[in-house]
Amino acid sequence: MDDPRDDPRINGDSYDHREDVDGSHSFKKQKLSSTLGFISESEIRQEFAHHKHGIARINNGMFGSCPSSIISAQKRWQLRFLEQPDDFFFNHFQKRILHSRNLIKTLINAEHVEEVSLVDNATTGAAIVLQHVGWAFAEGRFQKGDAVVMLHCAFEAIKKSIEAYVTRAGGSVIVVHLPFPVSSNEEIIAKFRDGLARGKANGLKIRLAIIDHITSMPAVVIPVCSLVKLCREEGVERVFVDAAHAIGNVHVNVKEIGADFYVTNLHKWFFCPPSVAVLYCKKSDVFSELHHPVVSHEYGNGLATESAWIGTRDYSSQLVIPEVLEFVSRFEGGIEGIRRRNHDAVVEMGEMLATDWGTSLGSPPDMCASMVMVGLPASLGILSADDAFNLRSFLRNRFMVEVAIHYEGPKDGESHGNMDELGCISGYARISHQIYNTVDDYIKLRDAVNQLVHEGFTCKALCSS
């Protein structure tokens, strides 16, 4: 398929809301699809038959998932290389990578294919952008104290990258606290505006804003278009969107978003095998100054070309992108249909859990994508990040439930967030929904938590000393 956007199965707008859950705890969402020639429920089961049996896997947000037909395609690409490496490298490799980049260019609505680099992951994309900031300090284009701005819950690897490339070079960091629980985009925009004003009041020149498209913990869809616009109005020099969770989870249109740099993983919500991400860099005066941190003989030939060869390694996760597009085209509405159905299903499951536990969601449904934060009963006594981590391990080991747990403590001088009948909700389960999930996965989590509450369990019981 030359242009996936031309295919109504990828960008179809004819999606009907799926039916309600039936009594046997399985979604009916594929019923309509199979009659129209789309993938059937049993074919989906087959595609994920390699998942360990008996595990309620509701943490797709962490490592994503890869269907077996894509794993097979990946093996075919690996064999193509191993069969005759010289021929593959000299006659086919670059063309195939360019083909993958062209497909992605269309998918994210970039202007030029040179703006699209395939890199290993969001961590690498961030290192490319922040390394460039580091050089600007080292080469005297930025002055000591010049700032970057980020959310307090930016991903830890990104914070470390800021430490390595910005703080170490003499830069300063403005931290914007993401309100959580949160009820509107305006709350986030107001906090961001305050952060920029704080920086200005301190006389700081803000060189880069780093904005998540979907934060990791807690998971919240951030109003990126509004924040990018705000940054432009306030004179922030460049904007980098860490959209590790975005593609396949929210609609991505880089022209509409308007950031200078945008990185999104393809292995989280887009069914690619680990690991591959897209780093979009808008053409600008700094375009030729961006470099991959792994320097190869392609150094100086443009970031996309540098990224396409970082020495001998396995590039198969980048080569399977055409097959992944074929895979998503088997679903009604393609990737847009998948993400809408995931969203509806995860919200329904989140509301089911919150109602059952007597808690509430951390944000309204329109601020969630395919991940929802569900308040956990206060009686579980989740009083620290360690408690949250221990509970997560306990749910895996005792109940075979894979779910991320977030601790959100009360903040000084602020409201105590959401409450249940026993007190302040300080723990949230981040539940994900991907096409392989069934209602039983969420029932398993619901029952595990209810059993713990019934037993009078608190996280204190998991403390090692």
Ligand SMILES: Cc1ncc(COP(=O)(O)O)c(C=O)c1O
């Ligand atoms: C917001 C965010 N940024 C960056 C990353 C890092 O992604 P990766 O490990 O694929 O580099 C993650 C991973 O979950 C994330 O959630």
